[in-house]
Amino acid sequence: MAEHPRRIVMLVQNGVTGDSRVQKEAESAAAAGYEVVLLGASPTGKAQEWAVGGATVRLVPVDRVFDRRRHEARRGWLRSPLAYPPGPLAAYRHRQARAWRADLDTARAGGASPLALAPREAAYRAFWGWTGLRRKATRRLEADRAAAASGVDRLAARFWKAALGDRAWRRLDPALWDLELSFGPVVDELRPDLVHANDFQMLGVGARAKLRAAAAGRDVKLVWDAHEYLPGMKSWKDHPWWKDAQLGHEREFAPHADAVVTVSGTLAEMLRERHRLPALPEVVMNVPDTGGTAETPEPGLRERCGIGPGTPLMVYSGAPLEQRGLHILVEALPALPGVHAALVVSYPHWRYVQRTQARAAELGVADRVHVLSYVPHRQVVPFLAEADLGVIPIHHWGNHEISLITKFFEYSHARIPIVVSDVKTMSELVHRTGQGEVFTAEDTADFTRAVRSVLDDPEAYRKAYAERVPLGDWTWDAQAKRLTDLYERLLGA
Template sequence: MGSAPRNTARITVLADRALAHDARAQRVALAAAGAGYRVTLLGRADDGPVPRLPGVDIRTVPVAETLHRHRMRRPRPGLRWPLAYRSEEAFLCSRDRIVVRSLLLETRAAELGIEYRPFPRHTVARAVHTVARARLSFRRAWTAVRSAQFRAAVRHRTAPDGLLDNASTALTRLLLARRAWRRLDPLLLDLEAAYGPVLDGQRPDLVHARGHRTLGVAVRAALRAEAAGRAVKVVWDADECAAVPSTPSRRAAAARDADERAHAAEADAVVAVSEAYAERLRACHRLPAAPVVVLNAPFFDAGSARRGGGVREACGIGPEVPLLVHSGAVSPERGLLTVVEALPKLYDLHAAFVVPHSDASYVHTLIERAAELGVASRLHVLPYVPPGDVPGFLASADIGVVPVHHLPHHEVTLAARYLEYAHARLPVVVSDVRAMAAATLELGNGEVFRARDTADFVRAVGAVLTNERRYRKAYERSDTLRHWSWQVQSVPLLDVYARLLGTRR
């Protein structure tokens, strides 16, 4: 395939997320723009703010998820839920009819109690109203049963792990092989419908595909471009932490495996977030070359360790109050329940969770648990800040925590929030997952505790608070922060671009 001059090469960074929440996509786009390429950052449209990046054209595309949501809107009741509504529309209509009918009967009862009528007519009207209320009670009960079965069927569709589901998944993989992703994960087809025409219209020279769901979209766009006489290179950024579901169903795991097997070998280059994951990708997909390792690191800023304001001010607490912080999405396997349950044993310590969506269901679960333990006033839920501001925002805390559980993708990578804590010069408390525990013990910037062990977490936090200065000094004793910086980590990525596009670095 051909090459493009450096000053005219067009790169599209394709992300399957809202761009305001995808720090890595923003950093990739900035690095490419800084190297002189014409860069477009393409991601999902949402209600949040669109980031502004110098030298980068930002485009958002609405993803309707029509095919994906069809499974939820029209679940198959089967033998387990024979009374379930056959569609979401039927479910909503029946529910609303009950509400409206109930209000109308209440209005009728009020009318009968206010308006004067002759005794015979009043008696008949009362009898008719009583029958109508009885019918409503029966209908309400019947609707409740059908609604409960519909919701159960929808939940089952969300996590299809029954015996028949697994058998169907196995049969689909057997019959369709690498094409099984089309059947097992309709969201991939929704993304093709949303992003495919946009990529064709942009005519990029290189597509940087963030995560596994954008890989197939980029590969198919490159094939269409080749058929039209244009060369489009594809770089697959296999960011495992962002792409792997915490508790994937067998169907989701099979869909991802089939999708990657169908498209991974077609990428011109692969980028991974850790050495261990890079080796696993190469072995699994028989890649001709080892993926390039690029940590998901923030920009190095010598001033990011400022101590005033930031998260402490957002929590409304003074400098004398001990404060630990967790930055990132929340889910059960991230271990934040361990943090909440440790608060009663940590006396006046406060905890701040900086989250992308404060109304997420698991956030409410954590808040309710804190209220049960009597520590709700010491738990603060804060919104995200722009990626470039994260280290400075976190720097006023005393500890950064990564209490994740033992899962394959937690074992092999340095999480982005771990690197952000480091750039904020925060002592860290991390669970004993392999990569982060090893880095912490080697650098001496924090303590390691046994995952899911609240008592050991309390011990680790107490040890850091007792000698916080010692752990902060660990960052001054080495050049680790410069190595863990986007300025350094982006160099091999830009070398990949230069090699594929035939440009000079």
């Protein structure tokens, strides 16, 4: 009787569709003969399921209860006695006052005399003033708690770190429990042979699943796929406790990984040193999947922008985060007459994208800025190839200095010149290969200079792809074999 294939459960905290790395990993593992279930977080709050290659994608609803820390769910008796308690009461009182105002206006319109309405008007004004004072106190209390900048908040953070050490994330950012409580039961039900946890937030989910399986007599291997160097990241949430919570969570659960995978050699060395890993993490670069049948996007990039082949076009492709610096494309357009900018982003509705579009309107260049959604990952390279240059305008953050990010490889396989900020690793590579220009991060004038240099002589940069850029090494087939070889070492052939 044929042996049942080993089951791999992959975990990621996003909605999968915009994450080309996890999709490629799931497809490659399935092609190697494993039964693969890729679990992501549902953006709609409803369970979803589909196939990617031979793998199954399941999106899990995540109930975000712990986004508010415990003290934010308590009444601030000492800090702000006038503030309403957490919950719907403040909104209810405001609505109640508006209804009272509408009732008075209706009575006046119906002919009631001012004298008859005077007592009710006085009572309304008193209620409006009192509730307004309390709502103002409530907003101030909520803002203070969100900033966690008071002496009480700083003292609380120091206390929990001293008392609990790395376990202090349970108090500093209990939202990590929302992932465990949503994903943990699903992982247990699937009874995997191996859990592949992508990024730092899913590491704890994978580690706890491994420990529960061991207690039940099953051997489950854990692979931690570290996409980022957490100490060098900008916080995802604007809260001073968030970063420390993630760092403690990562340190607590990193020792449970049977193997670590990451995206670059530099990051592998840094992770080994930081977590005292017994072996250097396996490097699986996030390069495009250029094998198989190419998929041509319909419509293409220029058609979606509404421009012809002769119009100069620069493209940014990636997540729309402020530290990624994509607004510099808009800021430069007044000095680049006739040039268009395509912003291909994972979340076009995010406020940063909307602010960038509003800024384009202020500068009078809105007709040359095109905000577009992602295309399927197999279409990315031909989609981007229609641009005249690709832009990587990221700011100086520790994690950015050591990264060779996905879009770098995508632009390279599209064989378009790259304009990159002077972050260490990517700028050094561009200087070495000659495939683009480097500019000073956040410097619009220098960015404009770099774009002009490329547009003035694009072929001088494009020829680097035939002469000096190692595109043959930057292919997913080679990277996927490293991953499946790792699975085989952990699970057996």
